């Protein structure tokens with residue numbers, strides 16, 4: 001096991017009283033996995049990751065990270081991990097290659113080795129010819145890949161990435177996903193935080209969902225989706241007066257749940273939505289009811305999040321960040 005954490009708690013003291021950022025997190029990450037830590041702003045993702053990366057101390061709980069005990073051997077943990085913070089760590093005026101070499105030397109990597117390894121990583125992460133460039137002249141995607149080079153320069157077994165693709169355009173994100181998969185393919189274990197459900201879905205072997213400082217779900221993207229009760233079906237009816245009749249037919253279907261209506265749409269969830277449609281449409285037609293449209297959606301991770309927390313991940317924004325600023329002040 002690359003990470004094994006039990007009962008991690010972190011409370012921050014603030015002027016307004018204690019903030020319980022992380023409230024008893026248990027988690028496990030196996031060797032060679034890409035695990036995504038998903039949750040809305042302020043859920044406790046960064047705080048958990050910073051504890052695991054030895055940057056802040058847990059208020060309570062224990063963890064083994066990369067084979068070392070977090071409390072007893074934080075130096076051992078630090079030597080074996082790479083941590084790429086949300087904001088990156090390069091100075092705008094600095095030369096990219098110099099930043100990498102300086103960073104490597106902090107870990108005791110000899111200069112010649114740091115240059116050779118740094119330049120190899122520049123090739124691997126698609127930064128050719130940028131070794132002597134000022135950091136501020138790099139594109140957002142290039143700068144993020146440079147951050148990752150810095151996190152990799154001492155050849156860590158475990159890499160923490162805090163929101164690696166926030167602020168990147170879709171193409172740069174997809175490109176970074178490829179690189180992250182490449183790191184895993186050569187034996188690294190990756191633990192990343194993200195707000196993006198599509199990112200977690202596309203990139204991660206396993207997902208942990210955190211909300212209000214607690215893990216509320218975990219599993220592969222597929223088995224998380226299976227936890228949501230079936231496909232979503234939407235029937236658009238020509239005459240809204242017939243909605244009650246359509247709902248009555250739907251309720252008779254075995255396994256139909258969450259039957260509801262909004263304007264001219266009757267919606268519900270049902271396992272294997274596609275296969276119940278022919279029968280359903282025949283029954284509706286037999287009663288002379290006209291439909292304008294039929295849609296079937298496979299559940300998404302957003303549905304999972306909604307089911308687990310009662311809220312949509314996408315709706316969460318602004319406020320918790322404001323709170324954080326205040327709390328930090």
Ligand SMILES: Nc1ncnc2c1ncn2[C@@H]1O[C@H](COP(=O)(O)OP(=O)(O)OP(=O)(O)O)[C@@H](O)[C@H]1O
Nearest residue numbers: 012019021040041042043044045046047323324327
């Ligand atoms: N240094 C701090 N002092 C006080 N409160 C803090 C501090 N750091 C984090 N918090 C609070 O702890 C909670 C969890 O914050 P954290 O940064 O871990 O969340 P997050 O899930 O990473 O959010 P985001 O997606 O916005 O980065 C928030 O309520 C935040 O305001």
